[in-house]
Amino acid sequence: MKRNRLIIRSMILLVMVAAIGYTFYNHFSEERGIVDRDDEAPNFILEDINGNQIELEQLRGQGVYLNFWQTYCVWCREKMQYLRDHYEEYKEKGVEIVAVNVDEGRGSVERHQERFNINYGLYLDRGSLVTNAYGVTSLPTVFLIDENGVVIEKQVGGKTENQVLASLDKLVPSQ
């Protein structure tokens, strides 16, 4: 009798604690994005400011540093200058940098390229189609995509030069 009561009480408490705990976990843990770690990166086709098209699938075999940015995002600017300084070096190692501008005019992006001497491709996502498909809500957001097209990490927010270099190192194809 007494043991039964203890079991019943424990079970009721357990169910309630589990439900409340799960709600708290869901509410306070960082939300998993639409595209996140271990997901296959959705394929996209975009055009850069010079009219060159890129399709993500064509980059299989290379690591892809996919960076979403805007011209007036200060953190993006710093990151993009670090990327500029190391682009050539990592291109030889098999890492491609794809900087996707979120819904700004071609002109603004052109001026940005001239102002900061960006040497890698700046792709235009007018209408935010790709941005939305990747579930990007704040900038800068970076997806590290390995040579098999799988996301190995999602990064949000500004990064130091060393952190950017560490990310690029992760993308160097293994063979």
Next chain:
Amino acid sequence: MEKVKCECGHVNPYGTYLCESCGKPLIEEDDSLVNMRYEGVARRSQTYKKTIVDKIWNFFSSVKVGIWIIVILLLASALGTIFPQEMYIPPGENPTIFYEQEYGTLGKLYYQLGFHNLYSSWWYMLLIAALGVSLVICSLDRVVPLHRALKTQRVTRHTKFLEKQRFFATSEEAIENAEEVMQKAEKALREKKYKIYNENGNLLAEKGRFSRWGPYVNHIGIIIFLIGAMLRFFPEMYIDEYIWVRDGQETVIKGTDGEYFLRNDQFIIELYDEEDERFREALERTGSPVVQTYQTSATLLRRVDNGAVGLGTELEEVKQHDIRVNDPLTFDGFSLYQVDYKLNELSEFTFTLEAVQDEVEEDLSEIEFTVNLYEPEMVYEFDNGFRIEIMQYFPNYRMNDGVPETINRIPDNPRIIFEVFTPEMDPETDTGEISLIGVQVNEPLNEQINGENQYRIRMIGVDMNNVTALTVRRDRTLPILAVGGAIFMIGLIQGSYWYHRRLWIQNRNGVLWVAGHANKNWHGLEKDFDYVASKSQIPVPVDQLDKDMSDETESRND
């Protein structure tokens, strides 16, 4: 814990006030009347204190604890209204500094304790959760013993139990036709729709027992309601987003994972006619124009999945709808409601070029160009050899530490830096005249010979656009909340409009003992007693509470 054995032979759990079987008071109290709460059964929580599980259980089983949780919740909710919640502070303000700036130290404390976002703060959520736990445990701990006690109650009760009821009377001495009186009483009670139980010539009449379950049904309703509220923290169940769409443009609908888009075909707004006699007085009182209707003619679009997004992505039209207040566009569980609008957002500037002094020989009359403020062309070339380039464009301009920049891409305060090349210049090598142009701004930026530019870009036209604001809603918790609310009301009605009445009439060797109990509306019980007495000559019970009170007043007068 020791069990208590009553003289009738029944073994009661520790903490029992009235014997579960015969009703004899087991714990003598000073009160002249017995305490009938929960039928005098032992509330389980008060008895065992052993394991940690029992301790937690006992804590939440206390009604006192429950009341304190409610009081703290009320206080917190009241304090949360002192300063605005985070969603109501002016847009663009940073809450980390806003509260301290605006309200001083109190504001800072308010922010640090999480009052600025009260309903999602962890401690408020914990309080609500504690309230739910308290409700479940309190109810379980009381409804189970109460149900058992009412189900197994005996007809023949101990004389002490009868004596100490609020309504009690006895015929003092044996009456001859006691059995006949009992039968008449039973008949009268049946007429009153009482349920009759007989045992050894004794009688229990009962009515309205189900109203005792009202509070517990009510609690089930609250618990279902709380579960519904809890589910709102899950995006699959509840989404509440906000989108702005310009006239003629399309934008992704937040919360749909980039699958659905909305095109604003046309936004219209109608104001009440100030000339109309019917409205004039009311409009003069408000002092500003009042919106009669605002409507977004919208087209819902869906992304066709053809492998890759981006260039070549097709959007297929799903449906069209005129969204008005309370007339949303609905699809796939989502509803888009009209909530706000912004009129006259800048969309295009038209410029012309003119000479500052009238001594240039070129013909400038044909130079006229339009700059789209969402997607400006960067170069404008003209037949007479002039070329104007945009060096920089800031949709929402501001100076930040001496460096011009844009706050965002909404053309609220557009500024453009133009460079003008005359036909003789080579854009690759020469530097043209540079000027910064915005609304009521036109500054030359490079020093010319006379300290002034030779040419001046003049704004001759402005085009504006309207923007509509819609909320994106998906609420799958509504049915749960409705069910919870309905059960809540059923419990409330059940417990409020009916009441539980019991009459005991016992024949002890010809002496009639009469007692009655009601959980409320004692007046109704009194009337039932009067009716039965009028039909059967049973002794009419007096309200012993009234008697006590008159005793007290008498003794005070002495």
